[in-house]
Amino acid sequence: MGHNSTFPTFLQNLILPLRQKTVKLLVIEDEAGLRESIEGYFAEDGNICETAFDFSSAMHKVSLYRYDCIILDITLPDGSGLDILRHLKEQEHNEGILIVSAKNSLDDRLTGLDLGADDYLTKPFHLSELKARVAAIVRRKSFDGNRRLRHHEIDIDLASKEVKVEGVNIKLTPKEYSLLLYLIANKGKVISKNAIAEHLWGDSIDLADNFDFLYSHIKNLRKKMVEAGGKDYIQAAYGMGYKFAD
Amino acid sequence: MKLLDRYNRSTILLTVTVMLFAAVVYYFAIKLVLSRQIDKSLEVEEREVLDFVRINGKLPQVFNANHQATAFALTQVPITRRMIDTTYMDVKDNEFEPARAIYTSVMVGPQRYQVTVVQSMVETQDLIKVIFLITLGLIVVLLTALFIFNRIILANIWKPFYIILNQLRSFTLSNGGPIRPINSSIDEFSEMNEAVITMAARAQKDYQALKAFTENAAHELMTPISVVNSKLDSFVQTGAFTNEQSLLLSDMYNSVAKLTRLNRSMLLLAKIENRLITDKQTINLDTLISDTLNQYDDVISGLNIEVKTNLDPKKLDASLLLMEVLISNLIGNAIRHNTEGGRISIELNQHHARFANSGKEKTPLEVQNLFGRFKKSASSDGTGLGLTISKEICDHYGFQLSYQYVNDLHEFVMTFPPAG
Numbered sequence: 001m002g003h004n005s006t007f008p009t010f011l012q013n014l015i016l017p018l019r020q021k022t023v024k025l026l027v028i029e030d031e032a033g034l035r036e037s038i039e040g041y042f043a044e045d046g047n048i049c050e051t052a053f054d055f056s057s058a059m060h061k062v063s064l065y066r067y068d069c070i071i072l073d074i075t076l077p078d079g080s081g082l083d084i085l086r087h088l089k090e091q092e093h094n095e096g097i098l099i100v101s102a103k104n105s106l107d108d109r110l111t112g113l114d115l116g117a118d119d120y121l122t123k124p125f126h127l128s129e130l131k132a133r134v135a136a137i138v139r140r141k142s143f144d145g146n147r148r149l150r151h152h153e154i155d156i157d158l159a160s161k162e163v164k165v166e167g168v169n170i171k172l173t174p175k176e177y178s179l180l181l182y183l184i185a186n187k188g189k190v191i192s193k194n195a196i197a198e199h200l201w202g203d204s205i206d207l208a209d210n211f212d213f214l215y216s217h218i219k220n221l222r223k224k225m226v227e228a229g230g231k232d233y234i235q236a237a238y239g240m241g242y243k244f245a246d
Numbered sequence: 247m248k249l250l251d252r253y254n255r256s257t258i259l260l261t262v263t264v265m266l267f268a269a270v271v272y273y274f275a276i277k278l279v280l281s282r283q284i285d286k287s288l289e290v291e292e293r294e295v296l297d298f299v300r301i302n303g304k305l306p307q308v309f310n311a312n313h314q315a316t317a318f319a320l321t322q323v324p325i326t327r328r329m330i331d332t333t334y335m336d337v338k339d340n341e342f343e344p345a346r347a348i349y350t351s352v353m354v355g356p357q358r359y360q361v362t363v364v365q366s367m368v369e370t371q372d373l374i375k376v377i378f379l380i381t382l383g384l385i386v387v388l389l390t391a392l393f394i395f396n397r398i399i400l401a402n403i404w405k406p407f408y409i410i411l412n413q414l415r416s417f418t419l420s421n422g423g424p425i426r427p428i429n430s431s432i433d434e435f436s437e438m439n440e441a442v443i444t445m446a447a448r449a450q451k452d453y454q455a456l457k458a459f460t461e462n463a464a465h466e467l468m469t470p471i472s473v474v475n476s477k478l479d480s481f482v483q484t485g486a487f488t489n490e491q492s493l494l495l496s497d498m499y500n501s502v503a504k505l506t507r508l509n510r511s512m513l514l515l516a517k518i519e520n521r522l523i524t525d526k527q528t529i530n531l532d533t534l535i536s537d538t539l540n541q542y543d544d545v546i547s548g549l550n551i552e553v554k555t556n557l558d559p560k561k562l563d564a565s566l567l568l569m570e571v572l573i574s575n576l577i578g579n580a581i582r583h584n585t586e587g588g589r590i591s592i593e594l595n596q597h598h599a600r601f602a603n604s605g606k607e608k609t610p611l612e613v614q615n616l617f618g619r620f621k622k623s624a625s626s627d628g629t630g631l632g633l634t635i636s637k638e639i640c641d642h643y644g645f646q647l648s649y650q651y652v653n654d655l656h657e658f659v660m661t662f663p664p665a666g
Contacts, residue, residue: 102469124476128479217544238487
């Protein structure tokens, strides 16, 4: 995304660990059930997660405070989320913005992205997918030139898509790479197989047995990381999903 | 049978019957009148002969003229006066002609003479013939006139009917305009037109309402589904589960996933049918196909499916979303219904795209139900809307989507409309 940080690179590197730890989020969502789930899912990691349930309270919050990322529902009871987006862009605020909408309408998607939203997610979505998308946006926003993602001994160069474990380059297939990023973004969480499968293959193909393929990707990824001398982070969770240990 | 033909047939049959009957009646009437006239002239001749004999006491001089001949013959037996049909030998023409004759007797003194007066009927016959021919000619002329007249008049009169019919034929609930009113001075057609317009408008209105309902329902369902989905995601974080519990959770996840897919498909279908997806961009179909194949390459290689592609560059102006859905549906189908170690062959050129795959089904699929809603094979875990959506997308862009079973391969062929 076309955002240029005003910070010099060495300063960025200094604040990088800090920024990675706490992310300040605003969830603008009128559906209480969904809002609470999102809040709960994000807050567990020590992120600061604020919420707004309608247009006016959302406008109030975005005019007063700054966030790393705003999760924005387009259809609000007293206004359009797109207007909040317009307002933010007019004020030249640099929040990462992820639009969530029940309308899988291309027009909304295009309008949203044209207005400067960073991503668009259609309801219903898995919280793990939301988290991965938010993480990607926050990463993009916070360190532009130096796009590296670290998780203990795992070092990922996001630009060249190179993964090093204990300094050893490991070769991952595109699906394994995408899987690894997804797992790291949701570290410490149980992610259902459905969520991972949907992330890897999209929802247009509904293969009954794609869990087998998911299993083989997980197996290969584990093997490659362990062989390179890394810890075995990926755990099977109760037979219904996986968990990436923190 | 066309109404015009039916009408023509009836009128012509009726006309011919009436005319033939009239001709027969006419023939006999004329014949009767004419033969009576001949009989009268025979009687006149007879009286002249009798008068001559009574006044002069001798037979008159015989002379033949005007197809009439008089003859006398001595006879012993009394003769009853009678008239008969006979023939007449025309001396000039030297041929027999039909004739009428009167036999009577006259007494000249003591001698009895038989008097025969023969009158040729050739003129009468000629007259009848001429009359008959004229009648026949009249029938033919009348029939031809009727036929042409009917054709022209009826075709003109029925024009509004055909205009309405053609409109009805091309009428579709989903994307047609209203039925246009016609200009007809004929009450029946005006009334029919009115009724058709009302009916079509009502059907369209009902259909729109139904579609709006489907879209709204699908849309409204998305919120509770997404709440359930997110609550499930939150719930699985809450702690250790027993095997039984995690099995239950897996089932719930799968069902919610299926519900989501189903609902998304219904929304998409409603959107396509409502023509709500209008964006257009140039799409490289060949790249789209190979990208989609790449997305599933792990699944394809996992199932040991041999993929053969023959893709010519092909550009299309269409919605990227719809094209992605279409290609992904067709390729997804080819993978989902395939067998381990099976085959997929994809061919793309300027005219068509062909997706062929081997499958569990070794017989042709039933074409009639193939593109219907919620029609799916028993083994399929899909939503049953994939092919319906594909068909709708193809219809939307004027592509033809057809299915055939060739060389043990299920083939879906998408034919593009001719360029221009």
